[in-house]
Structure formats: structure tokens, C-alpha cells
Amino acid sequence: MINHSEDFITGSMDLSECLNLADFEERAVERMSKMAYEYVASGAADELTIRWNRQAFDAIKLNPTVLNGIGQPDTRLSLFGQELSHPILIAPTAYHKLMHPEGELATARGAGAAAAVYVVSSFTTTPLAEITREATQPLWFQLYVRDDRELTKSLIQEAEDRGFRALCITVDTAVPGVRNRQEKGGFRLPDDVITHHMPGPLDEKKPLTWKDIEWINSFARTPVLLKGILNASDAEKAIQSGASGIIVSNHGGRNLDTVPATIDALPRVADQVNQRVPVLMDGGIRRGTDVLKAIALGASAVLVGKPVCFGLACAGAEGVTKVVEILRTELEIAMILTGRATISGIDHSVIWK
Secondary structure (H helix, E strand, O other): OOOOOOOOOOOOOOHHHOOOHHHHHHHHHHHOOHHHHHHHHOOOOOOHHHHHHHHHHHHOOEOOOOOOOOOOOEOOEEEOOEEEOOOEEEOOOOOHHHOOOOHHHHHHHHHHHOOOOEEEOOOOOOOHHHHHHHOOOOEEEEEOOOOOHHHHHHHHHHHHHOOOOOEEEEOOOOOOOOOHHHHHOOOOOOOOOOOOOOOOOOOOOOOOOHHHHHHHHHHOOOOEEEEEEOOHHHHHHHHHOOOOEEEEOOHHHOOOOOOOOHHHHHHHHHHHHOOOOOEEEEOOOOOHHHHHHHHHOOOOEEEEOHHHHHHHHHHHHHHHHHHHHHHHHHHHHHHHHHOOOEHHHOOHHHEOO
16 A cells, blocks of 8 residues: 655544544644645635635524424435435545545545445546445545546446446536645645546546536436536526536635635525425535535535545544544534424524524
8 A cells, every 4th residue: 555654644543632523624734744735725716715615604593493302313315316324425525645545445434434425536546446345335426527528438437337326527627726825835646646537637628518418418327416506597507408416516615716605505506406406515514503504505415525535634534434423413413403303304494584
């Protein structure tokens, strides 16, 4: 196993010190290279959107009801025919071997222990075949459509053949964003960190269009979700193009700065979709109350990225597991304290207006 001894602090870490997701980031700073930390933590340009992702959640107040007799809430849900234990998914993030020597294998083990769906990035540093052998929970695959459409098609088919159960197409990255902080951090991939399924960085000349989405839907055997929708009219076009689901996302604030927080965009998209397909969201999720708010405002489930990367850097698979478990426990507490026994019982009435 590649060690990158110059880039990692190895050895065990006492995870009892990590009581919330912010604790993982504080400790990850000490264990990651500066380059890797800046890659994960940074956003686009002046990083306004990345801050708004958090501030918007913080501004939403909850409207609890009491004396509901709720003991253990039920966090189960069904999504695309898959029965999930809870609505917290691991978002696709690239280059996991920058964060831990075991890379995506550790993430897959951590997801399995936390009963979480893991959405594997196109820029995985571990081959899909190895990840599937390690996984014990459903895997989904995130796709960047490259200029070579036949290469794209073969990658989709490989993922499906290996048992990946949904396809998340990133649609908000026609060009990479202005990532000054990442550049100042000296981002580079070490020679022995390989993206096995992506031929080099994104530098595409052939624009991705709605016709490409229709083309992918013409042969894909798994549900196709579009990741990176903020605009309600785009959500409508996504449904018309055959998408099975939508992920409201601003790419973690990493692409176009000054777009709105995803939790602010979510209600518009959810209203437009009107339950015709599932709507998921990512961006800024740091507390169980954030998960509750997202579901109340129209999300079927949420995806968590940066905190998982920090958990991976801190303690490999165990760190990933604990990040998800903290969020799930906090969600259960929030459900009890707001009087919601089930995920389907979380609606707009839980939001203070």
C-alpha cells in the first residue's frame, strides 16, 4: 500500500476527542499536508458561496412540538428502489489517497460500517473494481463527461457492470472554477497517485448539453441523477431529459462564487419538481439539524463531502464511520426534539416562519 510518508501523520488517533464534525477538521489540519488540506477546505474566488452554505443553514430556525411520545425515531427511507438506513450519503470527492494511504478503500469500509451509500468520484485514486470488492453498502458513481464520449460510455457501463446502483452526472463544471486558495496551496498530484478512470484533469472543449443527457439516458441501466442544479428551470429541463433525480449543489462553493447557498436554492427546485423525481442536496451540512432542515425544505436525502474527507484524514475508515454516525445521531435527536418520528414526517411545519 502506498504510504506517502512525507504527506501523512500516521498512527492511531483517539476519536473520542471528536464530538462533532468541526472537531474532525481541526484535527485533520494537523494530519494532512498543507496542499491536501487546502484542496479539501478551499472554495472558489473569494469563497463567499462556501461561507453562505453555512450561514444560510444557521439562519433557519426550527419549530419544535412537544409531548409527542417519540422514543427511537425511524430514519429509514426508500430511494430509487433501494432501502436505506438513513438519508445521509457520502458525496463524491476526488483524490482520497491525498488524505489517507488507503484512499477510497478506507472510505468504502467506513461507509459500510455506517450503513451509508458512498458516491464514488470519477477522480477516484483506486480502481472501481477494488472499491466494489471492499464495499458492503450500495455504491453510486459520479461521472464527469469527457470529450471522448465513447470513453464516457464505456466508463458508465463498467460502473454498472460492477454493481454501482445509480449514476450522478456533474453538470455544473463546464470549466473549473477560479480556485486561488487551492493554487496558493501548491496543489499537485504525487507521481504515485493515479486517477485510474480519468485521463488527466478536466480541460474539455466539447460542451456538455441536454442532448448528451438524453444520450446517456438512452443506454444507462441505472437511475441517472444530475448533480449541480440550482435553477428551477434547469430542474424542469432535467426531468424532460429523462433524469431520475436531481442533486441541488453548488459544487461545495468550489466553482462559481456568489451563487446562492444550496439550502436557499433547494425550495425553488423542490417546488418545481413537485415530487416527480427525488431531489437531493449537498453543501454545508455539518449538523444533524442541517439534515432535518434540508428534508423539511424538500430534499429526500443529503450528501456530505468535506467532513468525510477530514474524517478519512484523521482515522481512515473509522473516521469516515464516525462522521456519518455523529450526523445520524444528531439527526435522531433533532427528530425527537421537534416531534418527528419518521423521515416522511419531516415537512415544512418543522421550520419556524
